[in-house]
Amino acid sequence: MAAEAPHAPPGVQRRRSSQHTRMWGYLLALPTVWMVTFFISSMVIVVLLSFGTTTRDGFPVFGTNSGNFSALWDEVYLRLFVRSLLYALATVALSVLIAYPVAYAIALHGGRYKNALIAAIVVPFFASYLIRMYAWKALLSDDGLLNSGLRKAGLGDGISFLNTPWAVIGGLVYGFVVFMILPVYASLERMDTSLIEAGNDLYHSPLRTFFTVTLPATRAGLYGGMLLVFLPALGDFVSAQLLGGSSTFMIGNLIQQQFVEGQNWPLGSAMTVAMMAALTVLMVVYLRATSTKAREL
Amino acid sequence: MTPPTTGHAVSLRGLTKVFGGQTVVDALDLDVDSGEFFSLLGPSGCGKTTTLRMIAGFSDPTAGQVLVGGEDVTSTPPHRRDVNTVFQSYALFEHLDVRRNVGFGLRRKGIDKGEIDQRVGEMLELVELGDRVRDRPAQLSGGQRQRVALARALINRPKVLLLDEPLAALDLKLRHAMQAELKSIQREVGITFLFVTHDQDEALSMSDRVAIMNGGVIEQCGTPEDVYENPTSVFAAGFIGTSNLMPGVYASGTVAVTSDLRIPVPGHTTSVDGDQVSVAIRPEKIWMSDFTPAMVQTPGTIVSTSYHGATTQYLVSVGTGITLTVLEQNLPRMRADDRWNAGDRVEIGWLPEHAVVLR
Amino acid sequence: MARAKKLERKPLVAVVVTVLFFAWLYVPIFAVALFSFNDKKSLSAFSGFSTRWYVDFFHNEALLESLRASLLIALVSAVGSLVLGTMLAFGLERVRSRRGRVVGAITLLPLVTPEIVTGVAALLVFTGAGLKLGLDTVILAEITFSIAYVTVIVRGRLASFPLEVEEAARDLGCTPWQSLRLVTLPALVPALIASGLLVFALVFDDFVLAFFTTGVDPQPLPVRIYSSIRFGVSPAINAVGTLMLLVSALLIVAALMLPRLFKSRSSSLDLITGGERR
Numbered sequence: 062m063a064a065e066a067p068h069a070p071p072g073v074q075r076r077r078s079s080q081h082t083r084m085w086g087y088l089l090a091l092p093t094v095w096m097v098t099f100f101i102s103s104m105v106i107v108v109l110l111s112f113g114t115t116t117r118d119g120f121p122v123f124g125t126n127s128g129n130f131s132a133l134w135d136e137v138y139l140r141l142f143v144r145s146l147l148y149a150l151a152t153v154a155l156s157v158l159i160a161y162p163v164a165y166a167i168a169l170h171g172g173r174y175k176n177a178l179i180a181a182i183v184v185p186f187f188a189s190y191l192i193r194m195y196a197w198k199a200l201l202s203d204d205g206l207l208n209s210g211l212r213k214a215g216l217g218d219g220i221s222f223l224n225t226p227w228a229v230i231g232g233l234v235y236g237f238v239v240f241m242i243l244p245v246y247a248s249l250e251r252m253d254t255s256l257i258e259a260g261n262d263l264y265h266s267p268l269r270t271f272f273t274v275t276l277p278a279t280r281a282g283l284y285g286g287m288l289l290v291f292l293p294a295l296g297d298f299v300s301a302q303l304l305g306g307s308s309t310f311m312i313g314n315l316i317q318q319q320f321v322e323g324q325n326w327p328l329g330s331a332m333t334v335a336m337m338a339a340l341t342v343l344m345v346v347y348l349r350a351t352s353t354k355a356r357e358l
Numbered sequence: 359m360t361p362p363t364t365g366h367a368v369s370l371r372g373l374t375k376v377f378g379g380q381t382v383v384d385a386l387d388l389d390v391d392s393g394e395f396f397s398l399l400g401p402s403g404c405g406k407t408t409t410l411r412m413i414a415g416f417s418d419p420t421a422g423q424v425l426v427g428g429e430d431v432t433s434t435p436p437h438r439r440d441v442n443t444v445f446q447s448y449a450l451f452e453h454l455d456v457r458r459n460v461g462f463g464l465r466r467k468g469i470d471k472g473e474i475d476q477r478v479g480e481m482l483e484l485v486e487l488g489d490r491v492r493d494r495p496a497q498l499s500g501g502q503r504q505r506v507a508l509a510r511a512l513i514n515r516p517k518v519l520l521l522d523e524p525l526a527a528l529d530l531k532l533r534h535a536m537q538a539e540l541k542s543i544q545r546e547v548g549i550t551f552l553f554v555t556h557d558q559d560e561a562l563s564m565s566d567r568v569a570i571m572n573g574g575v576i577e578q579c580g581t582p583e584d585v586y587e588n589p590t591s592v593f594a595a596g597f598i599g600t601s602n603l604m605p606g607v608y609a610s611g612t613v614a615v616t617s618d619l620r621i622p623v624p625g626h627t628t629s630v631d632g633d634q635v636s637v638a639i640r641p642e643k644i645w646m647s648d649f650t651p652a653m654v655q656t657p658g659t660i661v662s663t664s665y666h667g668a669t670t671q672y673l674v675s676v677g678t679g680i681t682l683t684v685l686e687q688n689l690p691r692m693r694a695d696d697r698w699n700a701g702d703r704v705e706i707g708w709l710p711e712h713a714v715v716l717r
Numbered sequence: 718m719a720r721a722k723k724l725e726r727k728p729l730v731a732v733v734v735t736v737l738f739f740a741w742l743y744v745p746i747f748a749v750a751l752f753s754f755n756d757k758k759s760l761s762a763f764s765g766f767s768t769r770w771y772v773d774f775f776h777n778e779a780l781l782e783s784l785r786a787s788l789l790i791a792l793v794s795a796v797g798s799l800v801l802g803t804m805l806a807f808g809l810e811r812v813r814s815r816r817g818r819v820v821g822a823i824t825l826l827p828l829v830t831p832e833i834v835t836g837v838a839a840l841l842v843f844t845g846a847g848l849k850l851g852l853d854t855v856i857l858a859e860i861t862f863s864i865a866y867v868t869v870i871v872r873g874r875l876a877s878f879p880l881e882v883e884e885a886a887r888d889l890g891c892t893p894w895q896s897l898r899l900v901t902l903p904a905l906v907p908a909l910i911a912s913g914l915l916v917f918a919l920v921f922d923d924f925v926l927a928f929f930t931t932g933v934d935p936q937p938l939p940v941r942i943y944s945s946i947r948f949g950v951s952p953a954i955n956a957v958g959t960l961m962l963l964v965s966a967l968l969i970v971a972a973l974m975l976p977r978l979f980k981s982r983s984s985s986l987d988l989i990t991g992g993e994r995r
Contacts, residue, residue: 084893089808092801092864093820099861100827103838106845162734170732180973181739185746187915188965189922191939192958195946196745199752199760199955206748209761235741267728288829296831299924302947313833320837320929333837340831416884436887437895449885453903466890514889 111330121326129331138315138332142339145311148226149295152233153241156290157283159234160241165275168249169257179246186239191299194232198303201228224306232300240289248282249275284351288344295340312336365428367392367518367550368413373422375408375574382408384574385422390518390552395544397553397561400571401597406554409571410520413552414443427517437466442511443520446527448503450495456482456506457491463514481509484543501532508543518550525560537564558598562586570594592636592716601638602682603716608633613715616677622654626715636716641671641685643712646704653707658682660702670697674706682706746962753955760952770956780941780957786852787938791921794859795913801860802867803909807897809868810875825869827862835862836929843930850932858930859923863916870915874908875901911975918968922961 113124132138167178185193200206201222208220222228256278260270276283298313312332319329368390375383383405390396398406411417413424415436423432431439442463451459457478464474482488485505495503504524511519525533525540541564544551555561561568562582569579570593578585578594589595592603606615608629613621621637629635649655658676672684684706698704752760756767774780809821827835839858840850848854878901886896902909924939931940938961946954 085808085811088804089812089817089820092805092808092824095801096820096823096861096864099839099842099857100835101823103835103842106841107834107838110841159734159738162728162731163738165728166731166735170728180970182742183973184966184969185742185962187918187969188962189939189958191922191924191943192749192962193746195942195954195958196749198946200745200748202760204759204761206761292829292831296833298833299943313831316833316837320840326841329837330841333834336831337834414884414888416887435892436884437890437892441888443885443888445881445885447879447881449879449881451882451886451900451903453906462886463889466895510885510889 107330107333110327111334113327113330115325115327124327129328130335132328133331133335141310141315142312142335144309145295145313148230148233148309148311149291151230152237152294153287153290155230155234156238156241157287159238160245160286164242164246164249168246169254179243182239182242190236193235194299194303197228197232197235198223201304223304224309226305226309229301229305229309229311232304233294233297236297236300237290237294240293241286244282244286244289245279246282248279252278280351284347288347292340296336365392366390366425367394367427368552369423369425369428370409370413371423371425373409373412373424374420375405375412375417376420377408382574383412383419386574386576388569388576388579390550392517392550393548395541395551395553395564395566397555397565397568398571399555399558399561399568399598401556404571405574406556406571407522410443410522410552410554413518414441414520415439440517441520442514442516443522444504444507444511444524446523448495448507448524448527450503450506450510452495455492455494456487456498459495459506460509460513462510467514477513481513484512484546485509500528501536504528504536508540512543512547512549515547515549518552521551521553523555524553525555526557533560540564562598570597572597588714589638589716592638595638595714595716599640600683601640602644604637604639604680606635606637608635608715613637613713616680618677619656619680621713622710623713623715624710629715629717633717638714638716639682639708639712641683642669642687644682644684644706644708646672646684646686646698646706649705649707650709652709654710654713655705655707658704658706660698660700660704662700663698665697672698674704676706749955750959750962752952753959755952758952760955770952771960773953774956774960777953779935780938782935783938783941786935787921790852790855790859790927790937791917793856794863794920795917797856797860798863798867798916799909799913802864802912803871803905805864805868806871806875810872824865828865832862832925833929836926839926840929850930852931852935852937854930854932855927855937858926859920862926863920866916866919867912870912871905871908874905878904907975911972914968914972914975918965918972921968922965 109123110121111129112126113122114126114128115121163182167175171178198205202208203221203223207222211220252275256274257270260274261267264270264273295311296313298311298317301309301311301314302317316329316332316336319325319332323329366389368388370386370388373383373386373388374381386405386409398409400406408417412419413426415431415434419432423430425431426439426441431441451462454462460481461474461478464477478491479488482491485508487502487505487509490498490502495506498506504527507524521540525536528536537560540551553561553564565582567580568582568585570577570585572593577591578589580588585594586598589598589601595601595603604613604615604621606613606621608623608626609620609631611622611624611626613623613635615621615637623637645653656676658674661673661675661681663673664671668688670686670688672686673681674684675681751763753770754766754768755763756765756769805820805824809817809824836858839854839861843850843854843857882904883896883901886900887893891899922939924943927937927940928943931937936944938957942954942957942961945951
């Protein structure tokens with residue numbers, strides 16, 4: 062037994078399972094410190110600064126007044142809040158209308174091209190959001206491809222597609238619809254397709270089958286997708302900036318202005334806090350409602 | 359290269375493991391001799407795998423000691439123990455080829471490359487995988503993966519090799535082939551094998567000694583023949599093979615099972631008159647013809663028969679509430695109409711020494 | 718095959734919507750790519766093939782500097798989030814405690830926070846700490862945001878990795894750290910490369926976080942593009958945009974294909990459905 066491992070003197074090592082757990086604990090420590098430093102604390106600072114003021118030179122200072130929040134209770138801001146909410150909801154609704162047929166067609170009739178088709182949707186969505194928004198701007202602009210095509214066909218002269226609510230909402234859908242397609246697709250994939258056959262036999266109407274069988278069975282994917290589309294759509298400012306104008310601005314544009322152009326950071330922080338508060342309330346209500354629905358199934 | 363032939367490869371002293379208030383292994387004492395093929399046999403949850411994991415070092419004992427080669431390794435981490443394991447799932451390193459899997463342990467010990475290559479080559483010849491050296495585990499069949507796992511552990515020449523149900527994932531035919539092969543490999547390398555299984559056939563056919571575990575304690579320990587022929591507990595008698603168990607009262611060399619049926623137990627000396635005991639008789643020890651004068655005989659009625667190919671099993675009623683299982687070989691001279699049918703009156707008999715008293 | 722027959726009754730509406738959707742998805746992108754090769758400035762009339770806008774780009778020192786900055790940000794962020802995210806994945810998978818679950822939830826928070834909020838908050842914490850805004854602040858913010866992606870992907874792979882294999886390594890003479898290095902990490906290589914590529918692609922063309930946390934010079938490429946397209950479109954931007962789309966698309970395709978190359982059972986979809994970003 063020449064190749065035997067040397068034996069350490071017994072009793073010097075600690076019990077290794079505790080040593081092992083400690084090793085994993087160390088691994089957790091650094092990322093935890095990182096997230097607390099750069100994420101949690103940053104959120105705290107936003108909340109703190111929302112009660113602050115700016116000096117005469119425009120420098121933000123911490124404080125304890127709620128002036129920023131009462132300033133938000135203003136018709137201009139409120140209208141903008143409501144508009145953002147409506148745009149985001151419209152985005153969710155359109156995304157649902159697009160996602161179901163697309164996910165359905167791919168999941169149940171995609172055959173061996175399923176994965177390729179899903180990849181064809183996913184790849185552009187994860188590649189530059191900004192460039193895709195720009196692509197729409199180029200297409201819809203007054204001297205863009207669409208207008209010149211219409212002109213050539215004699216169908217009109219210089220329609221303004223940009224600066225309309227529909228351009229902005231279209232941009233949001235274009236930006237985020239993938240977050241609806243993927244979960245709906247995943248739950249359709251998991252679904253037992255014999256249910257759809259049974260439904261077709263029973264109801265003789267694809268539409269009735271869809272509402273009585275397919276929709277309830279994919280509820281989880283639908284609810285998840287709605288949330289995943291709503292959250293980024295509500296906070297977006299790029300679509301409104303590039304495809305819209307001041308009449309279509311959303312909360313995101315307002316916040317962006319306070320931080321980049323207006324340089325009123327405390328007011329911008331208050332807007333951010335207000336948006337997050339609204340989102341949190343909506344989310345809690347939404348999760349409550351959907352989880353009871355899910356339980357009824 | 360030959361390990362010492364005297365002394366204990368593994369000794370357990372009062373080994374105890376408590377999980378969440380439940381005692382999984384209860385003050386276990388055990389000595390496994392060097393060069394021995396030793397099996398821990400028991401149903402799932404009996405503590406056999408936990409015992410193995412404590413010997414390997416993956417699990418800390420709550421109390422007691424583990425000695426390997428006479429040395430206390432209770433608080434030695436697994437990588438410093440002179441023990442290797444063949445895991446139930448084989449746990450091969452999928453990112454390494456067969457050669458590197460098998461040479462893994464030697465490389466950790468810092469042995470030079472030439473020697474590693476030579477020993478890996480020898481080991482792969484031993485397990486008959488010489489032609490799969492460069493394959494990844496994913497390219498191998500279940501039986502081949504099992505051999506790689508065995509070679510990977512054996513090559514380190516541990517003081518004891520722990521095998522955790524290594525054959526459980528194989529199909530029946532392959533399992534039988536591997537049983538024979540494992541045994542012959544063990545003889546060839548002379549390393550102590552500590553084999554954990556719930557399969558009694560496996561344990562009996564391969565082992566030098568078997569320990570039957572139940573509820574965290576060893577019920578009985580001995581050679582396969584010993585534990586089969588002379589079970590010392592009701593559990594052991596029931597777990598290994600099948601037994602006809604009959605409760606009764608001991609009285610001067612017999613056990614009264616019913617008022618009519620008194621079973622002589624001549625060799626038994628440890629009970630006194632009036633003790634509540636059980637008598638066990640193996641089904642294949644009971645005869646239904648060709649009796650010899652030494653046999654104990656009693657009449658009975660066939661309740662049912664079932665044909666098992668090589669054997670026929672009868673249930674025979676021998677009085678109120680007592681039904682015995684009898685296993686008869688289907689011998690070449692027997693024809694279909696030689697077998698008994700339900701309702702037939704028969705005479706059954708057994709040699710007195712085949713009636714074992716259990717307390 | 719009654720089942721196949723019944724499903725063969727294709728829902729015409731769904732197929733039509735799907736075809737239209739793919740057209741809607743790709744027409745603007747192809748238009749951008751097409752007009753990046755136009756020899757005139759027009760974005761509506763293709764008058765002739767030319768690579769002048771690409772030549773322009775590769776002679777535009779400011780844009781090239783932005784490109785280098787973006788590549789650097791993406792590379793450092795990918796490496797940084799890979800290290801932190803992998804540590805976190807291990808910690809969360811192996812330490813089954815309440816503390817571990819809280820940390821796990823915190824890491825996933827950036828995924829459900831609108832990016833503008835993360836961006837604004839990062840801006841405040843950096844200026845509050847007295848850091849000068851620049852490439853390093855962008856990197857810090859991007860790492861913070863990307864850790865979750867790595868954690869989700871690596872943790873998924875780790876959960877399916879049998880603990881017995883690690884025990885086998887320790888049984889064969891590895892210390893806990895060695896078994897991690899020699900056995901567990903190699904098994905995670907496909908997941909690590911895939912999440913690294915994904916993070917690189919996402920960070921490379923991320924706009925919102927970079928917009929809030931960058932300094933003046935050099936600006937990351939998406940920020941520079943944004944400031945020039947706010948007021949109009951130009952073939953030069955088409956050229957840059959086409960290049961950016963191409964780079965990201967290739968990286969993401971590579972990330973999606975990777976599990977298959979390594980004969981892993983996990984599908985490419987698991988990679989994406991785990992997290993979301995834009």
